[in-house]
Every structure is written in structure tokens, then in C-alpha cells.
Amino acid sequence: MTEDSKMETRCGFVALIGAPNAGKSTLVNQLAGAKVSIVSRKVQTTRSLVRGIAIEGSAQIIFVDTPGIFAPKRRLDRAMVTSAWGGAADADAVALLVDARKGVDEEVEAILARLPQVGGVKILVLNKIDTVEPPKLLELAARLNGELAFADTFMISALRGHGVPKFRQQLAALMRPGPWLYPEDQISDAPLRSLAAEITREKIFERLHDELPYQSTVETELWKDMPDGSARIEQTIYVMREGHKKIVIGEGGRTIKAIGTAARKDIMEATEQKVHLFLFVKVRENWGDDPERYREMGLEFPKN
Ligand SMILES: Nc1nc2c(ncn2[C@@H]2O[C@H](COP(=O)(O)OP(=O)(O)OP(=O)(O)O)[C@@H](O)[C@H]2O)c(=O)[nH]1
Numbered sequence: 625m626t627e628d629s630k631m632e633t634r635c636g637f638v639a640l641i642g643a644p645n646a647g648k649s650t651l652v653n654q655l656a657g658a659k660v661s662i663v664s665r666k667v668q669t670t671r672s673l674v675r676g677i678a679i680e681g682s683a684q685i686i687f688v689d690t691p692g693i694f695a696p697k698r699r700l701d702r703a704m705v706t707s708a709w710g711g712a713a714d715a716d717a718v719a720l721l722v723d724a725r726k727g728v729d730e731e732v733e734a735i736l737a738r739l740p741q742v743g744g745v746k747i748l749v750l751n752k753i754d755t756v757e758p759p760k761l762l763e764l765a766a767r768l769n770g771e772l773a774f775a776d777t778f779m780i781s782a783l784r785g786h787g788v789p790k791f792r793q794q795l796a797a798l799m800r801p802g803p804w805l806y807p808e809d810q811i812s813d814a815p816l817r818s819l820a821a822e823i824t825r826e827k828i829f830e831r832l833h834d835e836l837p838y839q840s841t842v843e844t845e846l847w848k849d850m851p852d853g854s855a856r857i858e859q860t861i862y863v864m865r866e867g868h869k870k871i872v873i874g875e876g877g878r879t880i881k882a883i884g885t886a887a888r889k890d891i892m893e894a895t896e897q898k899v900h901l902f903l904f905v906k907v908r909e910n911w912g913d914d915p916e917r918y919r920e921m922g923l924e925f926p927k928n
């Protein structure tokens with residue numbers, strides 16, 4: 625880049641907020657052009673802020689994926705929701721994602737009520753347009769704009785990519801002049817060991833049901849680059865109950881093997897190196913009340 629074009633660079637933060645399952649992480653991955661944040665069909669998948677970095681012309685846009693906002697009960701839920709609002713407060717622009725199929729429910733109403741307290745440009749994004757008819761979309765856009773004066777409204781399918789390039793272009797124009805904060809080829813600021821732990825957590829979400837995914841967490845304990853270019857990765861899956869440990873392991877170790885195989889494949893794709901993944905399961909009844917676990921997740925530990 626020449627000195628002149630350097631002068632014109634733009635940069636800024638755009639937080640994506642919304643109810644659980646609105647498609648925030650799917651959108652961040654589309655915008656960054658790679659998997660930086662895990663996705664599942666279940667609610668409350670994302671637990672902390674995940675940044676996906678995109679370049680659009682002379683602008684570097686740092687998209688901040690946030691945990692879904694809902695009425696929190698457990699300590700972990702409170703930490704997640706606090707982190708989401710914190711991400712919104714620190715951003716130059718806040719995009720509210722609404723699942724167009726679900727429309728406006730109690731969760732969306734609660735977000736709309738609090739959103740005016742957050743600074744920055746507010747943008748409405750109707751997601752999952754592949755699932756609804758256009759008249760319903762227009763009606764939804766009108767209703768939401770009636771409740772809050774959004775600077776702009778976009779209709780997209782994060783899953784299929786429809787409307788995503790235009791969304792990114794419009795946001796680039798909103799970014800203020802300033803130097804880029806990350807190197808040109810960087811798509812995330814999360815260390816690989818965190819991404820690797822998240823990927824394994826995603827496989828738990830895919831394969832195990834009910835409360836188990838919510839009562840477990842994954843940490844990368846060891847990442848060793850081997851002389852042959854491969855990596856030896858050891859991870860611990862923390863669960864809250866002995867019964868859960870049995871479920872994670874499965875009959876004859878079948879479940880944990882399947883989780884490991886699927887995780888290893890995705891981790892290899894992310895790191896572009898051969899991976900040997902070793903998974904361990906530990907029962908830690910009170911991990912939900914252990915500040916160390918929150919630190920590992922990148923969350924503030926709520927005092928009560
Ligand atoms: N049909 C359709 N499904 C979508 C679209 N975007 C996301 N999804 C699906 O919606 C589900 C939730 O997606 P996520 O990206 O995990 O949602 P999220 O908002 O990050 O959820 P939390 O992290 O729990 O708050 C997944 O099954 C996605 O595949 C879309 O545009 N169309």
C-alpha cells in the first residue's frame with residue numbers, strides 16, 4: 625500500500641446483537657469468510673465476544689459476535705448477557721439481528737427497550753429471509769422501525785449469503801477514517817487454542833441434547849507443535865455430573881470418539897496442519913461457579 629492510500633483507511637467495530645439463535649454467529653462467519661465462531665441449531669451457543677474481521681475496500685470492519693440476549697437465570701447466563709451488552713456499548717455501530725421467521729417476540733421486545741441506551745449507529749437486520757414470504761418481511765421491517773428509528777434496514781440470509789455483501793459494503797461506508805487495527809490477512813483475534821476448544825463445544829452441541837451442552841465447557845490444556853509439523857492438542861470437557869460424563873463418553877467410548885473425530889477435522893481446517901486431538905472428561909460439579917472457568921471463556925465473573 626502506498627502512503628497515500630494508507631491515509632484513507634477506515635476502521636471500526638460493529639456489534640451483532642439479538643435473541644439467541646437469530647443467526648449472529650452464522651453471519652459473522654459469512655462476513656469474515658471463514659469459521660471464526662461456532663454455530664448450532666440450539667439457543668445460547670455463543671458464550672463470549674468473538675471478533676470476525678473483514679476487509680471491504682479501504683475499510684477494516686471488526687464484527688463482534690455476541691451471546692444471545694435473553695432473561696438470564698444462572699450465573700453463566702448473566703455473564704453471557706452482560707458480555708453481549710458490553711460488546712454493543714463498545715461498538716461504533718450496533719446491528720440488531722431478528723429472526724424473520726420468529727418475528728418480534730418477548731426477547732426482541734426486551735432488546736428493543738434497552739437498545740436506545742446504547743450509543744452508536746443502530747441498524748436493523750432481518751435474517752433468515754429464505755424462510756419467509758416478502759410481504760411478511762416488509763411488515764416486520766415497518767413494525768420494528770416504528771418501535772426504534774434504525775439508521776438502515778437490511779434483509780439477509782446469513783446461511784445462504786444473500787444480502788451479506790451489500791450489508792458489508794454499507795457498513796464499510798460508516799466506518800471512520802483511521803488505521804487498521806489488525807493485519808490485512810487476519811480474520812479473528814481469538815487464539816487458535818480458544819477456537820479449537822469452541823469447535824469441540826460445537827460438536828457437543830451437535831451430538832448431545834437437553835441440558836448437557838449447557839452444563840459443559842471445553843478448555844484446551846495443551847497445544848504442542850511437533851517436529852513433523854503436526855500439533856498435539858489436549859482438551860478437557862468439564863461436565864457437572866457423573867451421569868453426564870457417562871453420556872459424553874458413550875457406550876464403549878463411541879460418543880467421545882465421534883466428537884473427537886468431527887472436532888479434529890474442523891480444527892485441522894482452521895489451523896491448516898495435521899492434528900492429534902486427545903479429549904478428557906472431568907466432572908467438576910461447580911464449574912458454573914468457578915471464576916477460573918469464566919476467565920478461560922473470556923467472561924467477567926458475576927459476583928452473585
Ligand atoms: N434458514 C436459515 N437458517 C439460518 C440462517 N442464519 C442462521 N441460521 C440457522 O440458525 C441457527 C442458529 O444460528 P447461530 O448462528 O448459531 O445463531 P446465534 O444467533 O449465533 O445463536 P446464539 O449464539 O445461541 O445466540 C443455526 O441452525 C443456523 O444454521 C438463515 O439465514 N437462514
Ligand SMILES: [Mg+2]
Pocket residue numbers: 648649650662663669670689690691692
Ligand atoms: Mg452464536
